[in-house]
Amino acid sequence: MNIERTENGEEIILTVEGRVDANTSRELQDAIIMAFQSANKLVVDFAKVEYVASAGLRALLLGQKTAVSKAGSMKLTHVAEAVMEVLNMTGFASILTIE
Amino acid sequence: MLKNMKIGVKILLVVLFMSLGTLVFAFVNAYFSMDRLSDLFQRTNVSLGLTASDDSKEALQAQAEEYLTRIAGKQALYSNQELREISRMVTTAAGYLEYLYANGERFAGRSLPLPDQTVDGVPCSKYTLAPGVSRTDDVWREVCLLSNCEAVFAPDLSENSMVDNLYVGTVSGISYRYSRSNLYNRSYDPRRQDWYQRAAAHPDETIWLDTYTDSFGHMCITSARAFRDAQGNVAGVVASDIRLSDMLGEISTAKIGQSGYAFVMDRDRQLIAHPDYFTDGFQKDIAAHVQAGGSGLEAAQAPDGKSTGIVRLTLDGVDSYMAFSILEETGWCLCICIDRDEVIQPALDTKETIDRITDDAQNATQAFMSASMRQFVIFCVAAGILVLALSLAVSGSITRPIKKLSRSVERIGKGELDTKVAVESADEIGSLAAAFNHMLDDLNAYIDQITWITAEKERIGAELSVATQIQADMLPNIFPAFPEREEIDIYATMTPAKEVGGDFYDFFMVDDTHLAMVMADVSGKGVPAALFMVIGKTLIKDHTEPETSLGDVFTEVNRLLCESNEEGLFITAFECVLDLETGHMVYVNAGHEPPFVAGSSGIYQLYQVKPGFVLAGMDGVQYTQGALELMPGDRIFLYTDGVTEATDAGKELYGMKRLEEVLNRHAALPPEQLLAAVKSDIDSFVGEAEQFDDITMLGMIYKKKAGRGVKKVVLDAKLTVLGEVTLFVNRFMEQLGCDERVKGQTDIAVEEIFANICHYAYPGEVGKVTVEVRMEDGQRLVLTFSDSGVRYNPLEKPDPDITLGAQEREIGGLGIYMVKNIMDEVSYRYEDGKNILTMVKCI
Numbered sequence: 001m002n003i004e005r006t007e008n009g010e011e012i013i014l015t016v017e018g019r020v021d022a023n024t025s026r027e028l029q030d031a032i033i034m035a036f037q038s039a040n041k042l043v044v045d046f047a048k049v050e051y052v053a054s055a056g057l058r059a060l061l062l063g064q065k066t067a068v069s070k071a072g073s074m075k076l077t078h079v080a081e082a083v084m085e086v087l088n089m090t091g092f093a094s095i096l097t098i099e
Numbered sequence: 100m101l102k103n104m105k106i107g108v109k110i111l112l113v114v115l116f117m118s119l120g121t122l123v124f125a126f127v128n129a130y131f132s133m134d135r136l137s138d139l140f141q142r143t144n145v146s147l148g149l150t151a152s153d154d155s156k157e158a159l160q161a162q163a164e165e166y167l168t169r170i171a172g173k174q175a176l177y178s179n180q181e182l183r184e185i186s187r188m189v190t191t192a193a194g195y196l197e198y199l200y201a202n203g204e205r206f207a208g209r210s211l212p213l214p215d216q217t218v219d220g221v222p223c224s225k226y227t228l229a230p231g232v233s234r235t236d237d238v239w240r241e242v243c244l245l246s247n248c249e250a251v252f253a254p255d256l257s258e259n260s261m262v263d264n265l266y267v268g269t270v271s272g273i274s275y276r277y278s279r280s281n282l283y284n285r286s287y288d289p290r291r292q293d294w295y296q297r298a299a300a301h302p303d304e305t306i307w308l309d310t311y312t313d314s315f316g317h318m319c320i321t322s323a324r325a326f327r328d329a330q331g332n333v334a335g336v337v338a339s340d341i342r343l344s345d346m347l348g349e350i351s352t353a354k355i356g357q358s359g360y361a362f363v364m365d366r367d368r369q370l371i372a373h374p375d376y377f378t379d380g381f382q383k384d385i386a387a388h389v390q391a392g393g394s395g396l397e398a399a400q401a402p403d404g405k406s407t408g409i410v411r412l413t414l415d416g417v418d419s420y421m422a423f424s425i426l427e428e429t430g431w432c433l434c435i436c437i438d439r440d441e442v443i444q445p446a447l448d449t450k451e452t453i454d455r456i457t458d459d460a461q462n463a464t465q466a467f468m469s470a471s472m473r474q475f476v477i478f479c480v481a482a483g484i485l486v487l488a489l490s491l492a493v494s495g496s497i498t499r500p501i502k503k504l505s506r507s508v509e510r511i512g513k514g515e516l517d518t519k520v521a522v523e524s525a526d527e528i529g530s531l532a533a534a535f536n537h538m539l540d541d542l543n544a545y546i547d548q549i550t551w552i553t554a555e556k557e558r559i560g561a562e563l564s565v566a567t568q569i570q571a572d573m574l575p576n577i578f579p580a581f582p583e584r585e586e587i588d589i590y591a592t593m594t595p596a597k598e599v600g601g602d603f604y605d606f607f608m609v610d611d612t613h614l615a616m617v618m619a620d621v622s623g624k625g626v627p628a629a630l631f632m633v634i635g636k637t638l639i640k641d642h643t644e645p646e647t648s649l650g651d652v653f654t655e656v657n658r659l660l661c662e663s664n665e666e667g668l669f670i671t672a673f674e675c676v677l678d679l680e681t682g683h684m685v686y687v688n689a690g691h692e693p694p695f696v697a698g699s700s701g702i703y704q705l706y707q708v709k710p711g712f713v714l715a716g717m718d719g720v721q722y723t724q725g726a727l728e729l730m731p732g733d734r735i736f737l738y739t740d741g742v743t744e745a746t747d748a749g750k751e752l753y754g755m756k757r758l759e760e761v762l763n764r765h766a767a768l769p770p771e772q773l774l775a776a777v778k779s780d781i782d783s784f785v786g787e788a789e790q791f792d793d794i795t796m797l798g799m800i801y802k803k804k805a806g807r808g809v810k811k812v813v814l815d816a817k818l819t820v821l822g823e824v825t826l827f828v829n830r831f832m833e834q835l836g837c838d839e840r841v842k843g844q845t846d847i848a849v850e851e852i853f854a855n856i857c858h859y860a861y862p863g864e865v866g867k868v869t870v871e872v873r874m875e876d877g878q879r880l881v882l883t884f885s886d887s888g889v890r891y892n893p894l895e896k897p898d899p900d901i902t903l904g905a906q907e908r909e910i911g912g913l914g915i916y917m918v919k920n921i922m923d924e925v926s927y928r929y930e931d932g933k934n935i936l937t938m939v940k941c942i
Binding site: 021022023050051053054055057058061062064065068082085086089090091094095096 | 818819821822839840843844846847850851854857901902903904905906908910911913914916917920921
């Protein structure tokens with residue numbers, strides 16, 4: 001899994017590529033927490049993520065909770081079908097901001 | 100004891116012993132010589148004294164004897180002369196009387212007075228008549244005739260002082276006497292007197308009568324002779340008395356020396372003259388005076404035939420010398436006695452003097468000797484002290500350097516090798532010290548060299564041991580090798596002869612269903628062989644692939660080995676690959692020992708395979724593979740020549756036959772025990788002999804055929820191997836041709852379950868997880884996860900509420916929820932200490 005961080009004004013964009021599984025989710029989680037320390041708006045681009053396991057969902061949940069507590073926002077963009085299926089299955093689709 | 104003494108003490112002892120010993124020896128020698136001398140001196144003195152006294156005693160005795168004998172002889176001679184004189188006088192008187200009687204008419208004669216008519220003491224003639232004889236004319240005429248005798252008798256009497264009287268007795272009874280005494284006895288009859296009768300009995304013979312005591316008490320003897328008348332008849336007897344005292348003169352009374360005296364005994368050995376003669380109770384018999392044992396008494400008692408001599412005898416209790424001499428005239432024996440002690444007294448005196456002188460000399464010698472002894476002791480002590488001091492000095496000068504040397508050596512012994520022995524004397528010890536220093540230098544140099552060599556050796560040894568470890572690690576040595584494989588049981592061992600061996604075995608899964616086994620032996624031993632073996636092993640493993648023929652594998656390996664084989668090494672190798680699903684086994688041989696195979700009979704038999712040429716022996720060799728079919732229960736045993744060529748002390752080889760026997764003796768055992776049994780049989784055969792070659796064995800049992808379509812993997816329960824789990828499952832699904840969606844969903848389920856096991860099953864440690872995947876009924880994909888960890892059923896956990904908002908949602912519980920959603924069936928069971936979770940996905 002690779003994470004690319006770009007800044008667009010007040011927004012931080014994390015472009016994730018690869019599988020977000022039990023081994024890699026920690027990296028994503030850390031990146032999200034780090035991003036919220038310098039910005040209130042976060043965009044996580046999932047265009048190149050084909051696989052998310054429960055560990056990845058936990059990282060996303062933690063990010064969402066941080067966004068709420070900071071009165072910021074976390075957007076998930078370009079979610080693939082397989083990943084969307086998981087988000088739907090777990091009710092995350094209604095929690096997260098997905099575009 | 101001597102060996103434990105210090106050298107100093109030894110030297111001290113030797114010097115002391117030598118010097119004092121010599122001193123003591125010299126002194127003892129001198130002392131004893133002196134003592135012996137003194138002794139000899141004493142003895143000589145004693146014997147000198149004795150000899151002197153004996154000699155003088157003998158001389159004195161001889162002198163005394165001679166003297167006594169001479170006196171006795173002289174006295175006897177003298178006395179004999181006297182006696183003879185008397186005898187002659189009497190004989191002459193008798194002759195004269197015969198002449199008177201024959202010529203009486205011519206001699207008128209004169210009258211004679213009677214004794215009492217004469218003056219006593221004046222010599223004169225007198226007569227008496229025997230009783231009964233009357234004074235007839237004839238008688239008177241005869242008396243007158245006898246008066247003529249006075250002319251002859253008077254001169255005799257006056258000339259001879261010994262002669263007291265001369266008297267005549269006649270047949271007619273007249274007694275005529277010419278004497279000084281005028282005493283007379285009126286009853287005197289001459290014819291009855293002894294002298295008259297005995298002389299008359301022996302006419303013409305002058306006889307001596309025995310001694311007698313005269314009327315005056317004088318000891319007297321009488322000489323008498325008969326005379327005849329004209330007719331030749333005995334007319335009377337003329338006699339004369341001699342006082343013995345007169346005759347013997349002074350000798351009878353005078354003392355000779357202090358104790359000497361003389362005595363006389365007659366023929367009958369009756370003493371007739373003796374100084375004590377007139378003492379009361381005097382014993383006249385000589386025998387009464389001579390004590391028993393008196394030697395020479397016999398000679399004295401019977402001196403016949405011996406006129407003179409001397410004898411020694413005890414006389415009147417006195418040890419005496421007695422000289423004797425026989426008087427020829429009367430046969431008497433004149434004896435002169437003297438106390439022997441008196442004779443030898445001077446000799447005894449001499450001896451006493453000599454003894455005294457000897458004693459004095461002896462005492463002087465003793466005093467001198469004890470003084471010498473005292474001096475010697477003082478001298479000895481002084482010499483001892485001197486020698487002791489000297490010895491201490493000498494021994495010190497010898498032992499001090501030795502002690503110094505010893506201390507240095509001790510320090511060297513403790514490892515202070517830079518110590519120098521500081522002894523600089525020029526003697527042998529100095530040389531020793533120098534040699535020691537030299538040796539020390541050599542030793543240091545040698546130690547440096549040895550240290551370097553040892554370090555080098557240790558380095559090489561360490562490297563070799565690392566190499567050994569690497570080699571051992573290169574061979575699969577974790578057993579059971581395939582715990583998840585129920586189809587096979589395999590075991591292998593290698594016992595290297597040297598640190599790094601030339602043998603190797605190998606086994607590995609070519610793919611999920613093919614097991615490859617290799618047994619090989621590199622020519623040579625040690626590091627080169629080991630390195631070559633590594634190459635060989637790697638090449639064989641690398642080139643063994645499911646689709647490649649084993650013949651091609653060996654052909655290629657041979658080619659590669661030949662490319663870089665400057666050492667000229669080669670490998671004998673046997674490789675076989677077993678299809679676990681079918682039991683079909685292919686093999687290839689490169690000059691290696693053929694395997695033992697136990698088929699359905701259960702008996703191990705040598706399986707003859709085409710030998711083939713050794714690997715790396717020659718470039719361009721083509722190898723071909725063979726094949727055989729194994730049934731479940733069949734066994735195979737691979738080995739190197741280290742087994743069959745194991746040699747005992749008697750150079751006998753272990754051999755095929757023994758191997759076959761031991762294999763079949765233990766044919767039923769699993770490979771591990773079988774190999775151990777073979778090894779122990781080899782060991783007991785070899786005994787104490789050295790192992791020359793590596794001993795390498797591999798045993799395998801094909802237990803059952805592998806189920807088709809079942810895949811199984813055993814992995815560590817840790818998240819890092821997550822990729823392997825998903826890859827394993829994905830491969831299976833790829834073979835089935837599943838679509839990406841199903842694969843993705845299944846990946847999630849596999850991950851969630853596996854992560855769950857990793858997190859909870861083995862707290863604090865890493866356990867094993869077995870993952871099995873299979874197809875059922877052509878559409879049901881069955882996944883089974885089993886672990887031996889903590890018993891835990893993840894399905895019991897309640898599902899999370901997915902309708903809650905982000906802030907209310909809890910982190911966790913999502914994984915199992917997703918699995919339940921994704922999979923068509925999920926079940927859990929706990930069996931044989933294992934958590935078993937089974938999922939089914941319909942495709």
